[in-house]
Amino acid sequence: MKDGWREGFIARRNRVLASPRFQRFAARSWLTRRVARGKASALFDLVAGFVYSQTLSAFLEAGMLDRMAAGPVPLDALADHASLPVEATARLLRAAATLDLVEPLAGDRWVLGGAGAALLGNRGIVEMVAHHRLLYADLADPLALLRKGGGGTLGGYWHYAGASGEGDAAEVAGYSALMAASQPLVADQVIDSYRFAAHRRILDVGGGEGAFALQLARRVPEPALAMFDLPAVAARAEARFESAGMADRIAAHGGDFITGPLPQGHDCITLIRILHDHDDAPALRLLRNIHAALPPGGTLVIGEPMADAPGAKRMGDAYFGWYLLAMGSGRPRPAAEIIAMAKTAGFSGARSVSTALPLTTGMVVARR
Numbered sequence: 001m002k003d004g005w006r007e008g009f010i011a012r013r014n015r016v017l018a019s020p021r022f023q024r025f026a027a028r029s030w031l032t033r034r035v036a037r038g039k040a041s042a043l044f045d046l047v048a049g050f051v052y053s054q055t056l057s058a059f060l061e062a063g064m065l066d067r068m069a070a071g072p073v074p075l076d077a078l079a080d081h082a083s084l085p086v087e088a089t090a091r092l093l094r095a096a097a098t099l100d101l102v103e104p105l106a107g108d109r110w111v112l113g114g115a116g117a118a119l120l121g122n123r124g125i126v127e128m129v130a131h132h133r134l135l136y137a138d139l140a141d142p143l144a145l146l147r148k149g150g151g152g153t154l155g156g157y158w159h160y161a162g163a164s165g166e167g168d169a170a171e172v173a174g175y176s177a178l179m180a181a182s183q184p185l186v187a188d189q190v191i192d193s194y195r196f197a198a199h200r201r202i203l204d205v206g207g208g209e210g211a212f213a214l215q216l217a218r219r220v221p222e223p224a225l226a227m228f229d230l231p232a233v234a235a236r237a238e239a240r241f242e243s244a245g246m247a248d249r250i251a252a253h254g255g256d257f258i259t260g261p262l263p264q265g266h267d268c269i270t271l272i273r274i275l276h277d278h279d280d281a282p283a284l285r286l287l288r289n290i291h292a293a294l295p296p297g298g299t300l301v302i303g304e305p306m307a308d309a310p311g312a313k314r315m316g317d318a319y320f321g322w323y324l325l326a327m328g329s330g331r332p333r334p335a336a337e338i339i340a341m342a343k344t345a346g347f348s349g350a351r352s353v354s355t356a357l358p359l360t361t362g363m364v365v366a367r368r
């Protein structure tokens with residue numbers, strides 16, 4: 001009954017909103033003009049989104065963020081830095097100004113805007129934008145990607161996502177470096193939202209080249225730490241721990257977390273940006289392997305962008321829905337589904353934990 005009422009309401013609402021007469025009336029009436037302009041603007045952003053993304057991409061690729069990091073820069077100097085004609089540089093900067101990346105100053109000088117300044121503090125986003133070239137190549141024909149069932153150019157980049165094996169040093173280098181560069185978007189959210197100091201030995205499964213474990217080591221001095229990843233990636237982590245003087249504090253293990261087994265003897269396992277990479281069957285196998293590796297009472301901490309992130313729904317089923325399709329495996333899941341999967345894998349309880357920025361990180365904590 002409730003859904004029948006809702007359907008009727010939606011049908012009437014959509015008939016009204018689609019009517020050119022109503023749209024003209026709403027745009028002219030002083031009562032509805034503001035709402036109508038807002039709706040038109042939101043629809044325009046939806047239509048033009050790719051152009052905005054390419055403005056950001058050109059701005060970063062031209063090296064403007066770094067050139068303007070220390071303060072205002074004259075237009076000529078920016079053109080010189082970007083190897084662009086002055087008029088083209090001015091066009092790019094005017095476009096970037098509408099996106100809050102830059103602001104014009106007197107004397108033909110430009111300074112970073114609010115969004116530009118925020119990017120300066122999040123270098124991982126800059127790397128993300130650069131690698132979007134691969135995603136957008138796959139999205140050039142989105143229906144073809146859907147019909148094919150996924151697995152585009154991006155699948156070659158994320159070597160483990162295809163059927164081609166675990167990857168050698170060269171094949172894991174690109175994605176491992178991207179993950180390390182973007183780990184600051186995630187690590188502090190997770191560490192701020194869970195009391196890791198309560199554990200004695202923590203294992204980061206799918207730990208990449210060790211960026212999360214290193215941040216944990218810096219911020220939580222007590223527990224012994226270890227990471228686990230494919231052998232070629234674990235070797236990168238080991239080299240990083242050595243050069244950071246942390247090889248005594250953090251152990252690196254190579255292996256396959258789907259076929260298992262995982263190293264035993266840890267009372268806490270973390271899974272950061274891992275589960276969403278995998279379809280349901282392998283994701284469940286991974287959770288079962290973790291369950292088997294933990295002692296009774298042990299804890300699993302899952303941190304990744306989740307599909308029901310408050311205030312950031314588009315990040316889930318829009319961005320990661322397409323991203324993971326192009327990559328060739330996995331899907332973004334809401335916290336409730338992750339909780340249900342953890343229980344199916346044998347965990348006695350699981351709960352969602354809120355973070356400061358659900359856009360980049362949602363969390364579920366499960367108890368064995």
Ligand SMILES: CC(C)=CCC/C(C)=C/CC/C(C)=C/C=C/C(C)=C/C=C/C=C(C)/C=C/C=C(C)/C=C/C=C(C)/C=C/CC(C)(C)O
Pocket residue numbers: 118122125128158185273274276277323327359360
């Ligand atoms: C002080 C004044 C003047 C005013 C105060 C008002 C105020 C509070 C202003 C806010 C200023 C502020 C602190 C801004 C902060 C902005 C932040 C933190 C922005 C963060 C943005 C994060 C973004 C855009 C993250 C993007 C992440 C992306 C695109 C991640 C992609 C991840 C991928 C592709 C992962 C792949 C891994 C795989 C394969 C799926 O497993």
Ligand SMILES: C[S@@+](CC[C@H](N)C(=O)[O-])C[C@H]1O[C@@H](n2cnc3c(N)ncnc32)[C@H](O)[C@@H]1O
Pocket residue numbers: 160176179180183186205206207208209211212228229230233255256257258259271272273274277
């Ligand atoms: C998206 S990355 C996340 C890395 C890191 N946790 C982070 O957040 O930066 C996924 C990681 O899982 C690893 N991985 C994928 N399949 C694996 C498998 N079957 N066994 C072990 N590690 C695997 C990859 O090598 C990669 O380092």
